Amino acid sequence: MTASIIDGKAFAAGLRARVGERVAAFVAQAGRAPGLAVVLVGEDSASAVYVRNKGRATREAGMVSVEHRLPADVPQDALIDLVDALNADPAIDGILVQLPLPPHIDERAVLIRIDPDKDVDGFHPVNAGRLATGLPGFVPCTPLGCLMLLKDQLGDLSGLDAVVIGRSNIVGKPMAQLLIAESCTVTVAHSRTRDLSSVVKRADIVVAAVGRAQMIKGEWLKPGATVIDVGINRTPEGLVGDVDFAGAMGVASAVTPVPGGVGPMTIACLLRNALISAERREG
Numbered sequence: 001m002t003a004s005i006i007d008g009k010a011f012a013a014g015l016r017a018r019v020g021e022r023v024a025a026f027v028a029q030a031g032r033a034p035g036l037a038v039v040l041v042g043e044d045s046a047s048a049v050y051v052r053n054k055g056r057a058t059r060e061a062g063m064v065s066v067e068h069r070l071p072a073d074v075p076q077d078a079l080i081d082l083v084d085a086l087n088a089d090p091a092i093d094g095i096l097v098q099l100p101l102p103p104h105i106d107e108r109a110v111l112i113r114i115d116p117d118k119d120v121d122g123f124h125p126v127n128a129g130r131l132a133t134g135l136p137g138f139v140p141c142t143p144l145g146c147l148m149l150l151k152d153q154l155g156d157l158s159g160l161d162a163v164v165i166g167r168s169n170i171v172g173k174p175m176a177q178l179l180i181a182e183s184c185t186v187t188v189a190h191s192r193t194r195d196l197s198s199v200v201k202r203a204d205i206v207v208a209a210v211g212r213a214q215m216i217k218g219e220w221l222k223p224g225a226t227v228i229d230v231g232i233n234r235t236p237e238g239l240v241g242d243v244d245f246a247g248a249m250g251v252a253s254a255v256t257p258v259p260g261g262v263g264p265m266t267i268a269c270l271l272r273n274a275l276i277s278a279e280r281r282e283g
């Protein structure tokens with residue numbers, strides 16, 4: 001049996017088109033376009049590429065992209081002053097501070113300063129709390145994109161065994177919350193998990209977000225499992241995920257590729273969150 005490949009790129013293109021249609025309706029009603037501010041500190045080349053792609057996608061969806069580039073040695077107070085100004089700016093519906101920040105800046109102090117109702121990344125503790133308690137808020141873009149792909153693939157997730165590998169605030173923890181809300185039986189595995197292969201073996205759904213190239217082996221999987229690979233690892237052979245893709249294709253029923261799986265969903269969900277913020281703020 002060969003698994004089907006989950007085409008995240010195509011799904012994301014469809015989502016972006018639907019967001020674009022709603023943006024046009026918003027502009028017609030509100031008389032302004034939704035505004036997304038992206039703050040980049042320093043010269044990290046991967047971050048610069050992400051920020052450029054986010055800006056382009058924002059404009060393609062008909063929204064206003066406002067980019068702020070600050071030098072790597074910017075004082076923390078100056079960054080916080082910028083966040084305060086964006087919080088107060090009525091033309092800005094979403095604020096994203098690109099991570100990682102330079103080591104002299106306390107990431108938490110900056111993220112907690114963002115108005116939770118403009119926090120389109122969903123990283124503010126208020127939004128983490130809303131997600132954990134079932135209140136409307138903003139859900140981090142990568143796990144939200146993973147959930148959309150899973151529901152498109154499987155329909156109702158209720159009662160399925162899901163294993164999330166990774167416990168970060170950005171992916172693992174919110175992913176687990178989303179799957180709990182879908183009535184999955186959720187296990188969160190991480191670097192201290194004993195016998196990871198037997199934990200993975202029982203899962204109908206595997207979400208891998210560990211950041212280690214091809215760590216999850218095909219033979220660990222339950223036959224017919226659905227595998228979502230969040231990993232983006234640069235190796236001499238090119239970009240690979242956290243899952244041994246070729247091995248998984250022989251055992252699973254569906255697998256996301258790297259690249260072209262989860263990656264494109266993250267930006268599409270960011271645009272969706274920015275649109276929803278604008279609609280809520282006008283509504």
Ligand code: GUN
Nearest residue numbers: 096097098099100121141
């Ligand atoms: N760095 C890598 N991914 C992300 C993301 O989704 N949001 C932000 N703000 N920074 C990131």
